Amino acid sequence: MNYGFIGFGHLATAIYQGLKNEKDIHFAYFDPMRKNVELPFLQPEELTAFADVIFLTVKPQDVVSVLEQLRPLRREGKIIVSPVAGKSIAFIENYLGKDQPIVRIMPNLAIAYKKSVTAFATHHPNNENVNEIYRVLTKLGKVVKIDENHFDLFTSVFGSGPAFILAFLNVFRNKIREFNLPESEIDELLVQLTEGTLSYFSENHSRCSIEELIRNVTSKGGTTEAGLNYFYEHQMDRLIEGVLEAAKNRSIEMSKMS
Ligand SMILES: NC(=O)c1ccc[n+]([C@@H]2O[C@H](COP(=O)([O-])OP(=O)(O)OC[C@H]3O[C@@H](n4cnc5c(N)ncnc54)[C@H](OP(=O)(O)O)[C@@H]3O)[C@@H](O)[C@H]2O)c1
Structure with a gap:
């Protein structure tokens, strides 16, 4: 599978660190500032075409501009993974539509060392690729499926x-x-x-x-x-x-x- 990061800051770096030795995953990223990192840099359109899984690894205040950028692009069959604090699946669906499989996660930086405690929620629990993402995240620590209305407390205890x-x-x-x-x-x-x-x-x-x-x-x-x-x-x-x-x-x- 191809994983694309939109935003390559602290969390994207940590997720990449945790996953980079996975044989079946290929990575690329887009960030306004090209980073001195080993994975390929792609423009948003190219990244969206490349990725089967798109990580929204931007700050909450930047997520709307990213979603507006994604809206007109072809996204069929792709999974959006959002760790963005305080932004619900419904919020993202408002921009990308209800058919878009979205996974909301809340990891912490220990994901780099495969020791995160990560919350997981989705509206597409029967999607095979969504379940594959769950399986991959379990390699990076403990993953717990919780109702989205518990994400605020989870973010406080395990994210912060x-x-x-x-x-x-x-x-x-x-x-x-x-x-x-x-x-x-x-x-x-x-x-x-x-x-x-x-x-x-x-x-x-x-x-x-x-x-x-x-x-x-x-x-x-x-x-x-x-x-x-x-x-x-x-x-x-x-x-x-x-x-x-x-x-x-x-x-x-x-x-x-x-
Ligand atoms: N850090 C954590 O421990 C943690 C844990 C759980 C969840 N999260 C969530 O993960 C998200 C990312 O957090 P972070 O700590 O990794 O933030 P970060 O270090 O600030 O990284 C965000 C990156 O996105 C870039 N960016 C800004 N606007 C963009 C755009 N329009 N398109 C693409 N990239 C853009 C930023 O560039 P500039 O710096 O140039 O603006 C920066 O490199 C947040 O929403 C946060 O709530 C973080």
């Missing part, structure tokens, strides 16, 4: 989530600058902390809840308990929930913009 987790880690990072270690060593320590925590979680989650895993590393009257008391007394759990709500609400707002 890596940035929130990194912002949390950055607080740790700024604190351990007190050690006066080289910056790269600080990063390595944080990577180890994160990987160790994730291994502890992934090895044990099938038999222990997160609360139990926290209890297992919390001695009565100890340092972890002191930190956690501060965490809950200052309602940091509520604050973090607020972060997720803010991102979700922004996704809802964006879905109302034309």
